[in-house]
Amino acid sequence: MLEPKNAPFADGAADQHLELPASGVRVDWALIIGIATAFALVITALSMSGSIRSFYNLPAVMIVFIGTFAVTMMSFSMRETFGAIGVIWRTLFPGHRAPRKAAMVMLSLASLARARGILALDGVIDQLHPNPLLQRAIAMAVDGATADEIESVLSNEIAAVGERDNRNANVMRRAAEVAPAMGLIGTLVGLIQMLANLDDPTTIGPAMAIALLTTFYGAILAYMVFAPLASKLERNGREDMIMANIHTLGAMSIARQEHPRRLETMLNTILSPTDRIDYFD
Secondary structure (H helix, E strand, C coil): CCCCCCCCCCCCCCCCCCCCCCCCCCCCCCHHHHHHHHHHHHHHHHHHHHHHHHHHCCHHHHHHHHHHHHHHHHCCCCHHHHHHHHHHHHHHHHHHCCCHHHHHHHHHHHHHHHCHHHHHHHCCCHHHCCCCCCHHHHHHHHCCCCHHHHHHHHHHHHHHHHHHHHHHHHHHHHHHHHHHHHHHHHHHHHHHHHHHHCCCHHHHHHHHHHHHHHHHHHHHHHHHHHHHHHHHHHHHHHHHHHHHHHHHHHHHHHCCCHHHHHHHHHHHHHHHHHCCCCCCC
């Protein structure tokens, strides 16, 4: 029988430490550097063209920022809106996602179960605590759950997580749609004020400031904040689904007591070409 190249368990040593993907958070430098660079370019351009203070207008800020928040909240519940705001931090500092390492872990667990029986996995369940879904899946397999039972339980949980991720992305996408609209409303307010007071030259400047700055603020919020966050949330959600599917497939294969090579083939169908594994070759 073919043996894995990098088996984490020595023969007869089920209590050996299992090498899991890194847990905790990581810094999404692509998002942070992108947003910081975009804002730095805008601020630099403003400072080179004159006083930055001339680009601040309190009424325009109120119309765009508070208006965007209020209209977005009208489309969702308060819990959903504040939940999406809270997830911004996790977007900047997301959890580790390593599909290839996760697949290797599942194959290691499958190889151990194949060699020593499913009950041998009971000795490594505690090591899986950084990933509750994986820990629960393996615990179900050890407790004698069938593959169909594991799939039923985990698929419901995966669907709930996917729905939450989609909802958060939808909140950000809605905010990206609303911000330019609030900028347009502010522009109309400023133009109306200007036209209504043409006989007073002192009011033309402030009215024009509102008219132009609301459009500026709306574009900044939509295209430099909310749209990138929505795209990043969607991407992170897809990666979470891949990780969950890897764990589900692995647990189901273990419950069926299939050969790990069959699991390797199934895992490679959901991994990207650059992440595909050759565990036994």
